[in-house]
Amino acid sequence: MSDLLERLRGRGWRMTAQRRVVAEVLDGEHVHLTADEVHARAVAKLPEISRATVYNTLGEMVTLGEVLEVSTDRRAKRYDPNAHRPHHHLVCARCGAIRDVHPAGDPLADLPAGERFGFTVSAVEVTYRGICPNCAATA
Amino acid sequence: MSDLLERLRGRGWRMTAQRRVVAEVLDGEHVHLTADEVHARAVAKLPEISRATVYNTLGEMVTLGEVLEVSTDRRAKRYDPNAHRPHHHLVCARCGAIRDVHPAGDPLADLPAGERFGFTVSAVEVTYRGICPNCAATA
DNA sequence: TCCTACAATGGACTAAGTCCAAGTCAAGTG
DNA sequence: CACTTGACTTGGACTTAGTCCATTGTAGGA
Helix, strand or coil: CCHHHHHHHHCCCCCCHHHHHHHHHHHHCCCCEEHHHHHHHHHHHCCCCCHHHHHHHHHHHHHCCCCEEECCCCCCCEEECCCCCCCEEEEECCCCCEEEECCCCCHHHHCCHHHCCCCEEEEEEEEEEEECHHHHHCC | CCHHHHHHHHCCCCCCHHHHHHHHHHHHCCCCEEHHHHHHHHHHHCCCCCHHHHHHHHHHHHHCCCCEEECCCCCCCEEECCCCCCCEEEEECCCCCEEEECCCCCHHHHCCHHHCCCCEEEEEEEEEEEECHHHHHCC
């Protein structure tokens, strides 16, 4: 069963059919879906679920820290259920697909104090951009 | 006079009043403006300039590689005239302000071939997130 | 000066997401 | 089990950021 679902239940989440299907959709995917893709898959399991609910639910999961929001471009945000392992992203410039990657090194350490301008730096995001094998083939 | 303008002219750009003001706006700013902010400043110099033209012109400058497009969140894209010196960005999570930073190390080198999944990786963006001194003070 | 291809215009359109008032229902209480 | 209540869901209107396109204007060469 769903780990994600267990964790959410453990946090006192009220369990509804809608939330269940959203959690299941995310949990079952190893790619990063957009909210609309999540909605499309959720509708397949529960036809009357609304877009607003999908947005609400995703937003709550992000707030709870169970899911990461990734916005690599002007297109739709994508949701990453792999919130418990630090990683970066490899994005296809053509189709927008995202993969998780685990590079060596700690980029936070690469930012010397002299370059911090008084900011309290708490996080770093690294986005590698390129063309995925799929898009390269159909170029 | 404007360096940016000179470079664009040198590339055979047709010079129009609209393009001139857009280039001047970008060139004069050391913060990173959104397209709408660019438009607002452009209108101050040339009241009849249209939004579409500002978008077109910014897009062309990005294509020519004279300006960088930065989208650090779901809000509007920002335009960075400092395209000729590689740098990363330090973003305030509260107010959205952006500063350029120049960290040590080359993150591209940190992505081993085994983590590239067949992608042709051509660029890397690093975004440091934190709270700027200003926002920290008024917290 | 005239031509013409390139550029500008503005209004309609789209995509992604937010907001809200009204209806529904999960789960605790008696 | 039935009741209650506040949390959850709904769908449609709205917003923001940006794109598209047919028409009109104009820079710069002949």
